[in-house]
Amino acid sequence: MPPPDLLRLEGVSAGYGRVPALHAVDLALGPGETLAIIGANGAGKSTLLRAIMGQIPLLGGQIRFAGTRLDGRATHARARLGIGYAPEGRQLFPMLSVADTLELGAAREPASVRRARRNEMFVIFPKLLPLRDTRCGLLSGGEQQMVAIARALMGRPTLLVLDEPSTGLAPRVIAELYASLARLLDSGLAVLVAEQNARAALRFARNAVVCEDGHLTLRGPAKTLAADPRVAAAYIGMHDAGIWSAAPAGGASDAPI
Amino acid sequence: MLTVITLALLGLLWGGVYLLMATGLNLIYGVMKVVNLAHGDFIVLGGLLAFSLFAEAGLNPLAAFPIAALVLFGIGAGVQFGLLERITAAGSEGELRSLLATFGLSYVVANASFLVWGSQFQSVPFLEGAVQAGPIAIPAGLLAASLAAFAATLLIHLWLTTTITGKSLHATAQSALGAASCGIDVRRVRLLAFALGSAMAGGAGALVITLIPFQTSTGGELTVHAFTLIALGGLGNYAGAWLAAELLGLTEVFAQFYLGSNAAAAVIYIVFIAVLVVRPQGLLGQAGRV
Numbered sequence A: 001m002p003p004p005d006l007l008r009l010e011g012v013s014a015g016y017g018r019v020p021a022l023h024a025v026d027l028a029l030g031p032g033e034t035l036a037i038i039g040a041n042g043a044g045k046s047t048l049l050r051a052i053m054g055q056i057p058l059l060g061g062q063i064r065f066a067g068t069r070l071d072g073r074a075t076h077a078r079a080r081l082g083i084g085y086a087p088e089g090r091q092l093f094p095m096l097s098v099a100d101t102l103e104l105g106a107a108r109e110p111a112s113v114r115r116a117r118r119n120e121m122f123v124i125f126p127k128l129l130p131l132r133d134t135r136c137g138l139l140s141g142g143e144q145q146m147v148a149i150a151r152a153l154m155g156r157p158t159l160l161v162l163d164e165p166s167t168g169l170a171p172r173v174i175a176e177l178y179a180s181l182a183r184l185l186d187s188g189l190a191v192l193v194a195e196q197n198a199r200a201a202l203r204f205a206r207n208a209v210v211c212e213d214g215h216l217t218l219r220g221p222a223k224t225l226a227a228d229p230r231v232a233a234a235y236i237g238m239h240d241a242g243i244w245s246a247a248p249a250g251g252a253s254d255a256p257i
Numbered sequence B: 001m002l003t004v005i006t007l008a009l010l011g012l013l014w015g016g017v018y019l020l021m022a023t024g025l026n027l028i029y030g031v032m033k034v035v036n037l038a039h040g041d042f043i044v045l046g047g048l049l050a051f052s053l054f055a056e057a058g059l060n061p062l063a064a065f066p067i068a069a070l071v072l073f074g075i076g077a078g079v080q081f082g083l084l085e086r087i088t089a090a091g092s093e094g095e096l097r098s099l100l101a102t103f104g105l106s107y108v109v110a111n112a113s114f115l116v117w118g119s120q121f122q123s124v125p126f127l128e129g130a131v132q133a134g135p136i137a138i139p140a141g142l143l144a145a146s147l148a149a150f151a152a153t154l155l156i157h158l159w160l161t162t163t164i165t166g167k168s169l170h171a172t173a174q175s176a177l178g179a180a181s182c183g184i185d186v187r188r189v190r191l192l193a194f195a196l197g198s199a200m201a202g203g204a205g206a207l208v209i210t211l212i213p214f215q216t217s218t219g220g221e222l223t224v225h226a227f228t229l230i231a232l233g234g235l236g237n238y239a240g241a242w243l244a245a246e247l248l249g250l251t252e253v254f255a256q257f258y259l260g261s262n263a264a265a266a267v268i269y270i271v272f273i274a275v276l277v278v279r280p281q282g283l284l285g286q287a288g289r290v
């Protein structure tokens, strides 16, 4: 018997005002699984994650997390249920130090627990240790993304939701970031990651879905999708696609990266 | 020379009082991006409460301070919960509507106070003598009020910067979405911020009424005063507010002495306009913001 779903979306429509930007989306994720949502800019990836986090109301359908219906719960209540969220644009506290920011990720725990978990984060992301007293606003993009992920991990989530963690980062930094994420998976953490820049996400995640105009149009194992000519052309780019053994040759010369 | 030193001391002491009057407004602005236009009316209400506590129960203003603060804490919480939290429009439209709501609130508070206390000026006598430091004499009441004001703002500042709850206020101010992602109930934080800011207005009123007589219509003037101060300091900037409070205290005391009280009253408005025209980002600009 497969494990029960950690996250399940059924017929979820959501948007801004009365216009849906997401149409009847079905999605399921089990404990410890990894899923990449890839799609072009404006496809609706962030909207999907915002609907999961309760940043926008549903226009239809329902979302369950660990068996609980999420309807009507505010974002902070969903975080407390065990969803760690690193939103688009990172949403750090620019004037607060790295250490304070991390502690805020476990704001409701006693000081001793906050400190212990913060120190665990410095083990997972050793680069943050010398920056503990630095204001988040002064960090590089890669460091900021590490803080955003570490902050999301401070609440001991069972699901990590990441919105475009690689935006603005150099390829080497992206690789480093995903390597850190991969090491976290041993603990049974499930990860849902939305990326426009699909290469690293498809290599990291076991499964993937393609989001187009608010619809999930393709789904399957990440390796299969990465090798799919349609995906390679549209979301990986011809140049990058070359790294995949099964990547198609030719075509898509005008493909966006 | 002695006069100048005395005036400088007086100015610095007044700065402490101004700082307390403005810190609550600054806190609320920092967290919610709303200038509470009823802030001055809250100060007056706190002062008139202290007046009644003195007149009816003989309570001295330092004892009335926590009571006025507590009452205004409750009123602030009620206003945030019943009024401001219901304004759901986002961005600048939400800010404008909130501003208008506090504008209306200022009339409600002033008129309700008028029904209770009437229109006459009230004050509370407190430590009428002077403290002599060598050749310099400082009014004891001003000294006590100023020290209490410094102590209160310092405590609030320490609470904001060292406790996790205080930091969650900063966090919410800097990114409400980031704070909510941490599991922080940002509605509760906003409630706390508005209630605390209002409590500081109430406490300030209990002290200030010993120095300046209050009338129920004094509120508007105090709001301008407090707003000028935080605009000068850079909205939401605590170090800047402190600097601005001292500058304003000094300016007023010197203007009063050398130009007379009418001119001194005009100085604050001139500074207000000058700030908006010349340095809308405040003395210290973006540095040190919440």
Ligand SMILES: Nc1ncnc2c1ncn2[C@@H]1O[C@H](COP(=O)(O)OP(=O)(O)O)[C@@H](O)[C@H]1O
Residues within 6 Å of the ligand: A016, A021, A039, A040, A041, A042, A043, A044, A045, A046, A047, A048
């Ligand atoms: N705050 C918003 N208000 C109105 N429309 C929005 C907002 N955010 C996104 N949209 C629209 O919703 C659609 C999906 O956007 P989004 O989910 O941000 O895409 P992605 O994250 O895949 O780039 C786009 O058409 C975008 O213009």
Ligand SMILES: [Mg+2]
Residues within 6 Å of the ligand: A042, A045, A046, A047, A088, A163, A164
């Ligand atoms: Mg997006």
